[in-house]
Amino acid sequence: MPVGWLGKVKIEGSDEPKNVVLEEREGNRVFVREADPADGEPPRIPLFEGDQIVMMMPLAAVSLSLDAPPK
Numbered sequence: 001m002p003v004g005w006l007g008k009v010k011i012e013g014s015d016e017p018k019n020v021v022l023e024e025r026e027g028n029r030v031f032v033r034e035a036d037p038a039d040g041e042p043p044r045i046p047l048f049e050g051d052q053i054v055m056m057m058p059l060a061a062v063s064l065s066l067d068a069p070p071k
Contacts, residue, residue, distance in 0.1 A: 002046035006032065009055065020045065023056060034058045 008017035011034065019035035021042045028048075033056040035042050047053075 001048075003049050004047045005044040006030075006047055006053065007042075007044040009034075011055075020055075028052055029054050031056055 006020060009020050009032070010017050019039070019042055020032040021035045021039050022045045023031040023033050025031070028050045029052050030045065030047065031054045032045065036058065
């Protein structure tokens with residue numbers, strides 16, 4: 001039985017609480033990320049006794065260089 005529900009978090013530097021999305025549960029670790037507009041209104045995340053919330057950083061883009069490393 002959940003002891004609480006997570007729907008929004010306050011992110012440092014932001015004025016308003018942000019919606020979060022459950023990415024994964026690994027044991028008692030609950031990995032969440034900030035919801036993006038395509039997620040719509042995400043469901044609240046059930047929290048259980050002993051859960052540890054891990055906030056993941058959202059990435060907008062990733063770059064990969066195929067050049068040889070500098071010498």
